[in-house]
Structure formats: C-alpha cells, structure tokens
Amino acid sequence: MKTIYFDNNATTQVDPQVFEAMVPFFKELYGNPSSMHHKGGEVAPYIRQARQHLADLLGCLPDEIIYTSCGSESDNTALWSAIRTQPDKKHLITSRVEHSAVINNVPLLRRLGYRISEIGVDKYGRLDMEEFLRALSPDTALVSFHWANNETGVIFPVEEIAGICHERGVVFHTDAVQAVGKIPMDMRGSKIDMLSLAGHKLHAPKGIGALYVRKGLKFSPFLVGGHQEEGRRGGTENVPYIIGLGKAAELAGLRLGEENTRVKALRDRLEEGLLKIPYSMVNGDRVNRLPNTTNISFEYIEGESILFHLSHYGICASSGSACTSGSLEPSHVLRAMGVPFTAAHGSIRLSLCTYNTEEEVDFALEKFPLIVAKLRGLSPFWKDDGPAESTLLTCDSDSCNLCG
C-alpha cells in the first residue's frame, strides 16, 4: 500500500538531501566544535554555513539565531527570557489558539502572580485585534502570538502586531513553527523580536529547532550551560542536526515559490473536491491561510473513525476530534472559534507539501465520499441523505456544560 502523506503540519519526511548532508557528521566529522584541535576545527565552517542558510530563510543575521532542541524549547526560551529580563513587568498577552508549548505555561505563570490576557478569535479563527489593543498595557512584558495556526493554517497579522508592540516598547514573540518555509519572511524589515521554528516541519529531522532573537534584545538563557551559542543556550552543539536544518532551510527557500503555487493549487483542488460532500465545511479563514493546509468538518461523524478509514487506504491526516486529542474535548482551537459541536468532532486537517501529487489528491477525493457515507450510515444522527431527528444531539441541557 502506498502512503499518501497529508499530515505535514504534524511532521514531515526528512528530505533525502538533508539526510545526505547530515551523514558525514555521524562519521568522520564527529568533532566537538569547541575543541582546540583539528577535529573540532574542521566542523566549525559547516556550522557557520548552516547558520547562514537558516539566516537567509528568515532574512536575519547568522548570530541572531540560537539553536534549540525543538519548537517547544524555542517557545519556552522566548517566554521566560522576556519575563526574566523585565522583572518589573507582570503581564503577558497571548491567544486562545496557541500551541501547547505556549498555552500550557499560562497556569504556571498565573500561579507565579502574572496576569495573562488570552485574546480570542472570531469564527474564522482571526485574532480579535481590538481585544488585543485593549489588553496592551505599560505592564506588558511580552506579547506572543503564533504566525500561523497548526490546525487551520490561519495566519495572524504578526508584522502589524509586531509594529504596534515595537511602538509601545513591548517585546513581541511569534511561534512561527508552522509558517517557516511556507510563507516568505524577512526579519530585516520586521519589528518581530523573537521567532520560534522547528526543523521537523520543514523536512529536517525531529530534535532540532531554533529561536531568532533580534540583535540588541535583552536575553536570558533557558538552558544554562557552557559558552555555546554565545552563552545563550548551553549544551554541546547538535552538529549533524544543525547541518540538517541548514540544508532544509536552503531547500525551503528554493521551494517557497512552489509551495505557494503548485502546493496551494493541490490544496485548493482537494478542498474544493471535499466540499462537494454534503454537510461539510471549511474551518478557518480561507484567505489568510497557509498554502498547504485545509481543515474540513464532516458533520454527524467522528474524526478518529474517519482517520482510521483513511489510514486503511494509506492516507495520513489528523483530526481535532476529542478522541484523537487524548483529552475528551475537541481541539481548543475549534472551540475557541466556536465551531458547532456537530462539526468539531468530525474535523479533519489535511496538510500538504511539495512531495504531494495530483494523483494523490485525486485518490483521496475518490475515497473520502465512501468513508463519509459509510460512517454516516452508522450514525444515529444521519438518515438517508440528511441529518436525522435525534434526541441525542445534546444531552440534558441542565447537566452538561458542553451543550450549554
């Protein structure tokens, strides 16, 4: 069975060129770049070059990049650096739809006495800018919004937000893990102070991330250790992975055009085809959106069931349904958007990349209607060609918070 991989927002396949670039650093080029001998010395130029590739992708200076182990470490580093370098400020702003690496710091920060404003989104997943502007205060230590949402692909106006923050002297961080390599960015012309990225979302391996920190910004390390990364992140350089991320960044830069033309067209073809299935809908703003992502709900059926049937045909996707999240409630992103519960549990995210083909899209379009029809045939909420009358839509309204 051929695998059709439509889950590139979860992780990507390591590009063969990336892998090839990494191999020598597991073999002969094993030196520690800090060592004062030729084995150490021979590694340094490669790291310098890799850093330059990543800097080129972001449009920043090489020494504005700090390597980390993953996107979550980058996010945590940015957050806690902003807090530690501004001990007098006790307020932070973020949104309700961030990645858990940011959002799960909120309860801890509240216990430590910080005030946190979690800005909401509208039904299209767009940030409530007025609420954001109202929340800004002289006490704000950090504003952190993701560049693009991992589930819907909806893009936040981070450049505009960065400008507003800059004017008010507030530090702005963006989790750009989903955006890097999919949309163009240039830190030179931007007021963004910090930006997180993760290698495995752009065809580098898992276990390598980076944080862009604008030159001159006060910084406090998250992982305290040696002098690596100019004392900003302890720990011996993960040389092969740094090289891998450099190669991946170089390739991402070259493929940025294709991502926004061919991949976007594939996504649109897939989306348009799926919308022909009755009682389906796109979740999120279809205009300001990553070129590779679509999030579609199929009403009256449940996401995990859809995923297992898709997997049966070799198709990989993901879902915001409760059953797939490990929690018992549907995704916090869809709930923040107010997606009706008839649709939230049946949401499927399809995220493409440059490796995907038209044949794959057409194969998926052939299988999806069969799967949806099969599951609707089992569903107590479906009869013949439409929703069935059912008393099970909500439970007793006075005993259930979800139904409200």
Add this chain to the structure above:
Amino acid sequence: MWEYTDRVMDHFENPRNVGVVPRIDGEGQVGSLSCGDALRLTIQVDKDKDLIEDAKFQTFGCASAIASSSALTEMIKGKTLDEALAITNQDIAEYLGGLPREKMHCSVMGQEALEAAVANYRGVPVKSAQGEVICKCFGVTDVEIEKVVKTNRLTTVEEITQFTKAGGGCGQCKPKLEELLARILHQQTSRSSEVKPGRMTALKRIKLIEEAINTQIAPALMRDGGDIELVDVDGYEVLVTLKGACASCPASKATLADFVTERLRALVDDHIVVKEYHA
C-alpha cells in the same frame, strides 16, 4: 496512534448489526453528539422466552465506540434479558481482545445502552441515570461511577475518567470524584468488618463511636495527611476536630465531615450527626 486489537479493527471496519430492529421493543440511547460519542441500541424481544431475538445499533464515535457497539449486539443476541444484563463493560472489552485504558468508556457506553434498552422494554427507570450528576461536562452520575469503579476495580480518579469520561472536561468535579472514590474504596475494604449493632445504651454508643474513630476513621484520614479528634458526644451528635491535608480549604473540610458522617453511620448508627468543634 491507538493500539487497537485486530478484533477491534475488524468490528470497526466490518460492523455487525448496524441499523434499527424491525420491531423496536426496547431502545437505549446514551451519550450525545456534543460529548463526542453517542449510541442508539434497539432490541426485539421474544416475549414468551424473555429473550433478545435481534439487536441493532447506530453509533457516532471513534473506532472503539463503533467496535464496542458491534460487539455488544453480537454478545446479546439470543440471550435472555437477565443473561444480557449480567454482561459487564469488562466482558465487552474482553470480547474485543481488550481496549486501550483511555477508551474503556466506549465499553461502558455499550453496557449502559443495553441497560437502558432493557429498562425501556420493561418500563422501569434506568438505574445509572439516577443519582446525583457529578461531572457536569459529560453528565455522569455517582451511581454510574460507583458501578464502574466496582466492576472494574478502579483505584484512581484518572481511571474513572478513562472509564466514564467524568472529570475529562473542565476538571472542576475532580475533588468530588476523589471524595466519591474514597468512599467507595472504603466501603469495599471495610464491608467485611461492618456489622452494625442493634439497640444500644448511650454509653455503648459512645464507646463504639470512639472505637470507630480510633481504629478506622483516624487511620484512613492519616493516610492522606489528615487527622481527627473526638471532643464530645451528645446523644447522636458527635463533636470532632478535623484536620485535612489542606487545612485552610473549606471544601476539603466539608468533604472530610461528610466522610466521617458516612463512616459513623455505617459503623455505629444511622442517626449520627457529625459537627466540627471550633475552639
């Protein structure tokens, strides 16, 4: 990815007995669309033999919910109503070669739908729907939780969530679940030694109260970092000082007093009232 057994995947991909029976004699509906899974079970009963002739299901839910429903219908067909009612959620899970712990609530849902369908046929109220709603997010009652805890020998609140979904939403009911679990577990461990005396003198009652507190209640509280001291007994009113693990928390104190009352009523007399002594 969940690790489902081949049997789960078989029942998910090739579900048996989908739909509605030709003549609906009993119908059970559990869950809801908003909660993420829902099951409608219909049964056709041979009234002379009190036997389930046919059973069909419609399920909205994940792979294990569909598989559990399918398995349930296979298990109950041809059984008498009483035989069917003896099926536990464990039996459903075992029929499928086991379910991931996080998915056990799917088997519970199947069992509850069966109970509801039989109750509907017999025209009697559903037992587990009665009682006090503990988890408001998923509408789970104490009666339901107690049954699942006992059937599956659960010992943690996390397990209660995995088996009933209770506590899996906002999480506000978790202290209540802790309390309920403590009560159920205590009942189980002390049931053997529980022989309530009949009529007794005031002196004997005081002695029994003292003994119950010293030998059973205090050790139970101490295990969780709390303590209790008997101050006075006035008729059926028992005055105590209480120390919870979280002494400043009024909720935990109320919980503690409830626990002590329940124990003393079980061990000494149904009329006991526990009051907290404030010096």
